[in-house]
Amino acid sequence: MCYLSITGFYPDDKQDDSxxxxxxxxxxxxxxxxxxLIESKPLNEVEPGELLLNESQVMALSRLLGISFPEGLEYFMGTCSKQ
Structure with a gap:
């Protein structure tokens, strides 16, 4: 079983990769x-790995998920496996 995860990091110029x-x-x-919304394809066709999200994608995700994303971060979407 596969699911999606969104992660956020400071931009490279902050020199903090936590x-x-x-x-x-x-x-x-x-x-x-x-x-x-992000890949225009079903979940089972999303390639493994991480995808850098642009600002409009983050805004669309915020509306879809009903959450506010912290400002000043770079966001990535990746696939994960459930055991």
Whole structure:
């Protein structure tokens, strides 16, 4: 079983690569919605690895998920496996 995770880090110029934000997307339906929103494809077709999210993608995710993302971070979306 695969799910999506969103992580946030300070930009490279801050020289701090520690994780500042992490959100695991819960539930199959929500994971599918996020996959379609960001990748325009079903979750099972999303490639492994991390994708740098642009500002408009982060804003769209904020609306879809109903959360506020901390400002000043670079966000990435990646796939994770549930055991």
């Amino acid at each position: 994780l500042q934000f992490e959100l695991d997307i819960e539930g199959n339906e929500l994971n599918e919605k996020v996959a379609h």
